[in-house]
Amino acid sequence: MKNVILIAPPAAGKGTLSKYLTDTFGYVQLSTGDMLRERAEEDTKLKEIMKTGKLIDDKTVFEALEAKLNKLGDTPYILDGFPRTVTQAVMYDELLQNMGKDLGVVIYLDVDKEELKKRVVTRLVCPKCRASYSTRNESLLPKKEGLCDNCRLELIQREDDTEEVFDKRYNEYLEKTSPLIDYYESKGLLVRISSSDANEIFKEASSLVRNA
């Protein structure tokens, strides 16, 4: 199985698809957002930046990811939220070259802004395993209202999940992350999924990773 990079705007379903692929195919999910949120519990400066919806500097993010990758060995993984800038993509290309590894497949989840805004304010997350649930989508509800299916802990809202911060996150995405669509398309590595139905997305992505 090839490694997967997920490129998508905020709240497009990177975490949800990662969890599905992890449960179904045994991938490891590497979410730089989750790594940074964990770190921010002890780093008030980092926490403050994340609350505003701005991206964290490339070096900090890359070092956090590299440390995880070095421990993984040959287990296939999904990059959820990385790379997020062309600089990060170039750093990652160099790392792969040094490790003698292939990049794999890049999946771009194409979701429009109005839909994303609705998702952001109806999302609940587990404070421990970070799984995402939706209070407006039947198939993405937790089995027991307000509780994580895996950890049984009370679900919470993320601090950056307000309409106001969402606008900032979305602008960061447009300015700094969306150029990656051309970057990977020009290398012939990008596959676009435009469906909005979660099960349809799971099906399309499964067939991609199976054939990758």
Ligand code: AP5
């Ligand atoms: P990060 O945690 O990556 O946040 P994000 O990109 O804004 O993405 P989200 O986690 O909000 O959304 P998602 O795409 O995972 O969607 P989900 O599956 O939860 O990053 C947070 C911050 O960390 C950044 O702002 C930045 O500061 C920093 N950071 C992280 N990586 C960085 C990097 N590489 N460089 C620099 N800074 C970095 O789904 C969302 C909701 O929709 C859920 O409720 C879900 O149930 C629902 N849903 C999912 N799929 C569907 C569907 N098909 N239909 C309806 N609802 C759906």
Ligand code: MG
């Ligand atoms: Mg996420």
